[in-house]
Amino acid sequence: xxxxxxxxxxxxxxxxxxxxxxxxxxxxxxxxxxxxxxxxxxxxxxxxxxxxxxxxxxxxxxxxxxxxxx
Numbered sequence: 193x194x195x196x197x198x199x200x201x202x203x204x205x206x207x208x209x210x211x212x213x214x215x216x217x218x219x220x221x222x223x224x225x226x227x228x229x230x231x232x233x234x235x236x237x238x239x240x241x242x243x244x245x246x247x248x249x250x251x252x253x254x255x256x257x258x259x260x261x262x
Contacts, residue, residue, distance in 0.1 A: 196235035196242060197257070198250035201228060211236060214254065 199211035199220065207223040211234065222228045222241045233250035234241040245253075 196237040198233050198245050198253050199236045199241075200250070201230055201232045201234065204228065204230060209234075209241065211241075214257065 197213050199213040199218070201209050201222075202212055202217070203210040204222070207221055209220050209222045209228065211218055211220050218236075218239070220234070220236045220239050220241045222234070225234065225241055225244060228234070228241070228244070233245040233247055235243045235245055
């Protein structure tokens with residue numbers, strides 16, 4: 193089973209974004225989304241950003257994921 197994890201955009205270069213979640217950085221393709229900006233939170237899965245996420249919602253999900261690992 194896969195879940196889309198909220199990630200925060202750190203850098204943008206055309207359709208590629210460097211993102212961070214739970215201390216890990218990765219690259220995702222943002223070509224499916226419009227108006228992605230630095231600091232935005234996105235749901236990403238398998239290197240593809242699939243939806244923008246409001247900051248409060250992203251933080252709640254990330255806290256829940258962190259609690260699973262405790």
